[in-house]
Amino acid sequence: MTEHLFNKILIANRGEIAVRVMRTAKALGIRTVAIYSDADASALHVQQADEAIALGGVTAAESYLDMHKVLDAARATGAEAIHPGYGFLSENAAFARACEDAGIAFIGPSAAAIEAMGDKASAKALLADSGVPLVPGYHGDEQSDERLSTEAERIGYPLLLKASAGGGGKGMRIVLSAATLHDDIAAARREARSAFGDDRLLIEKYLIRPRHVEVQVFMDSFGNGVYLFERDCSVQRRHQKVIEEAPAPGMTAALRQRMGEAALAVAQRIQYRGAGTVEFLLDANHEFFFMEMNTRLQVEHPVTEMITGVDLVYWQLRVAAGKGLPQDVSQQSLPINGHAIEIRLYAEDPDNHFLPAIGRLKLWQAPERSASVRLDSGVQQGDEVSPYYDPMLAKLIAHGRDRTEALHNLRTALAALQVDGVKTNRDFLLRLLSLEAFANAELSTDFIERNQHELTQPLPTHWELAALTELLLPTLASQPQQQAHDPWHADGFQSALPAQRVLRLESAAGDVLRARARANDQGWNLQLADQSVQLQGRLELKGQADDIRLLQLEARVNGQQQSLPLALSEHELLLFLPQGSQRFVRNRWLGEQAQDDHGGLTAPMAGQVLEVKVQPGEQVEAGQVLMIMEAMKMEHSIRAPQAALVQAVLYQAGDQVAEGTELLQLEITAEAEAENAAEADA
Ligand code: MV4
Numbered sequence: 138m139t140e141h142l143f144n145k146i147l148i149a150n151r152g153e154i155a156v157r158v159m160r161t162a163k164a165l166g167i168r169t170v171a172i173y174s175d176a177d178a179s180a181l182h183v184q185q186a187d188e189a190i191a192l193g194g195v196t197a198a199e200s201y202l203d204m205h206k207v208l209d210a211a212r213a214t215g216a217e218a219i220h221p222g223y224g225f226l227s228e229n230a231a232f233a234r235a236c237e238d239a240g241i242a243f244i245g246p247s248a249a250a251i252e253a254m255g256d257k258a259s260a261k262a263l264l265a266d267s268g269v270p271l272v273p274g275y276h277g278d279e280q281s282d283e284r285l286s287t288e289a290e291r292i293g294y295p296l297l298l299k300a301s302a303g304g305g306g307k308g309m310r311i312v313l314s315a316a317t318l319h320d321d322i323a324a325a326r327r328e329a330r331s332a333f334g335d336d337r338l339l340i341e342k343y344l345i346r347p348r349h350v351e352v353q354v355f356m357d358s359f360g361n362g363v364y365l366f367e368r369d370c371s372v373q374r375r376h377q378k379v380i381e382e383a384p385a386p387g388m389t390a391a392l393r394q395r396m397g398e399a400a401l402a403v404a405q406r407i408q409y410r411g412a413g414t415v416e417f418l419l420d421a422n423h424e425f426f427f428m429e430m431n432t433r434l435q436v437e438h439p440v441t442e443m444i445t446g447v448d449l450v451y452w453q454l455r456v457a458a459g460k461g462l463p464q465d466v467s468q469q470s471l472p473i474n475g476h477a478i479e480i481r482l483y484a485e486d487p488d489n490h491f492l493p494a495i496g497r498l499k500l501w502q503a504p505e506r507s508a509s510v511r512l513d514s515g516v517q518q519g520d521e522v523s524p525y526y527d528p529m530l531a532k533l534i535a536h537g538r539d540r541t542e543a544l545h546n547l548r549t550a551l552a553a554l555q556v557d558g559v560k561t562n563r564d565f566l567l568r569l570l571s572l573e574a575f576a577n578a579e580l581s582t583d584f585i586e587r588n589q590h591e592l593t594q595p596l597p598t599h600w601e602l603a604a605l606t607e608l609l610l611p612t613l614a615s616q617p618q619q620q621a622h623d624p625w626h627a628d629g630f631q632s633a634l635p636a637q638r639v640l641r642l643e644s645a646a647g648d649v650l651r652a653r654a655r656a657n658d659q660g661w662n663l664q665l666a667d668q669s670v671q672l673q674g675r676l677e678l679k680g681q682a683d684d685i686r687l688l689q690l691e692a693r694v695n696g697q698q699q700s701l702p703l704a705l706s707e708h709e710l711l712l713f714l715p716q717g718s719q720r721f722v723r724n725r726w727l728g729e730q731a732q733d734d735h736g737g738l739t740a741p742m743a744g745q746v747l748e749v750k751v752q753p754g755e756q757v758e759a760g761q762v763l764m765i766m767e768a769m770k771m772e773h774s775i776r777a778p779q780a781a782l783v784q785a786v787l788y789q790a791g792d793q794v795a796e797g798t799e800l801l802q803l804e805i806t807a808e809a810e811a812e813n814a815a816e817a818d819a
Pocket of ligand 1: 272297304306307309341342343344345347348349371373376418428429582583
């Protein structure tokens with residue numbers, strides 16, 4: 138890949154795809170220009186580019202979607218070509234045309250090809266005599282109720298109404314019988330008009346539980362084309378792909394060839410140029426039907442790259458530079474090597490209807506990349522995830538000699554990916570990948586719904602691992618980066634582990650468990666509710682991110698060995714278990730409880746602080762006087778309800794405070810907890 142293709146290209150996108158395109162451009166010695174919105178000024182794609190142009194604006198419409206701004210940036214920097222990535226302007230025929238008019242190569246097909254596939258009804262009409270199988274249906278211009286009813290009777294029920302101008306499932310409506318057809322047509326028209334400004338409908342026979350199988354095609358400007366086999370993208374949620382893989386499980390060589398040739402026929406019909414994807418529905422009888430063509434590089438292209446060894450962006454750049462497919466490439470020469478699976482990591486909340494999540498990525502630790510693990514990521518630790526763009530953060534792709542190995546590699550890599558600060562679908566993906574139905578490749582477009590029950594079963598809480606972490610923490614004291622507020626450090630307990638400790642463990646769900654640990658020759662015996670567990674382990678400091686310590690726990694629980702990463706801050710413990718992460722609360726503020734249980738830390742009535750008897754960082758005993766207040770000419774002592782560490786003193790002598798004002802914050806440290814337990818035992 139050393140030949141000259143371009144001096145400089147502009148990447149009209151953001152996030153992982155912008156970074157991915159830059160990787161290939163750089164390998165080819167092509168300079169890259171990034172564009173960015175105000176929200177993305179410090180984004181990874183901006184940092185990785187050779188030059189970056191601020192577009193101004195925050196929303197997509199004000200920035201990445203504003204074709205005049207994008208073209209101005211290309212002209213200003215002298216970029217010879219524009220890579221649109223996916224989304225944004227990638228399938229905008231007017232933009233492709235404007236690039237051509239400006240003498241800048243659009244890295245994609247012609248505007249005419251984009252237009253030909255943009256309208257689903259005309260795309261189908263175009264293919265009517267091409268030999269490409271279409272779902273039995275109606276995609277004509279005549280849109281009267283009478284005509285649609287007649288066609289519906291001919292096609293039969295159940296059927297599907299789709300917006301001609303749509304795609305991706307928007308405005309789709311299943312009609313089970315003639316009884317509701319009239320109302321369904323009216324509703325589908327309304328939806329289509331509001332979503333696409335176009336209320337034309339098409340009708341299709343409704344296929345039961347189809348698979349989404351798509352074929353990657355690639356054509357140069359000289360009419361040469363190849364198909365790079367298929368991807369199964371059946372695992373979707375509300376038409377958003379979640380898992381993709383190549384090759385599609387259960388394909389035969391004959392079916393692969395028929396689908397590949399049908400896909401190429403679609404591309405040839407519109408004199409396609411560059412990378413494209415032809416989507417099919419595949420039914421249980423291995424019958425396939427054309428659905429739509431995506432006239433761009435797709436999110437899931439890495440699985441195809443991993444099984445074929447082809448760099449699709451390199452091919453795109455060649456073709457945009459007027460060259461043909463690489464010399465040695467022919468359909469016969471293209472291999473399928475093993476299997477690849479991709480998952481999409483979204484900033485979203487699986488516990489709240491998968492709504493997009495925002496916030497600061499306090500923790501983002503990527504798994505190690507290798508020949509079999511690829512991470513295409515647009516983010517880095519510390520990034521602010523904004524609500525303005527697509528919530529996809531990254532894609533993790535794993536390869537294996539076969540599907541089983543690829544799945545194993547992917548699960549291992551995902552378990553090693555640590556993220557916190559923004560809600561993501563990481564754990565949901567781990568659970569999907571753990572399903573027996575997935576291991577068995579029981580794929581269909583209703584995969585997630587079908588496995589809903591198993592996906593939402595609560596997982597057992599690993600109290601013993603949280604306990605072991607707390608027990609081992611003092612051993613970290615001798616390691617560097619030890620934090621000053623750690624009680625074991627502060628009080629000089631660096632190496633001597635106490636023979637007995639009582640731990641108060643609290644899950645993020647608010648469940649609380651008290652556990653008693655007794656040191657023995659092999660570690661600790663832990664009494665957890667009615668269970669007795671033998672624990673042994675080692676804790677190693679791996680890194681630090683803000684106030685989070687990254688640790689690796691080597692645990693032996695009743696002789697069973699396991700190793701897992703975890704994130705620890707003063708108030709949280711996050712265990713990254715192979716089956717998903719588990720969060721625990723640490724050192725809960727005593728102040729919150731004291732208000733209900735004791736009332737000792739808040740002002741019992743309005744008054745004045747007379748004297749403060751403790752300082753932050755001080756260890757106090759149960760009953761110790763912390764502060765003296767005066768109210769209604771009487772003195773009141775504010776006492777510690779139990780042994781604790783003074784975390785904060787909020788008022789000083791002379792301050793006036795209202796009734797109920799929080800005066801001090803105490804924290805139950807492990808040490809204080811042990812003291813409290815000893816008290817309780819006595
Ligand atoms: C269908 C179908 C069943 N029968 N067409 C959804 C997205 C849009 N591109 C087409 N879609 C479907 N079209 C007929 N005639 C079922 C779907 C469908 C689907 C397709 C692919 C992936 C996921 C899906 C989820 C629900 C429905």
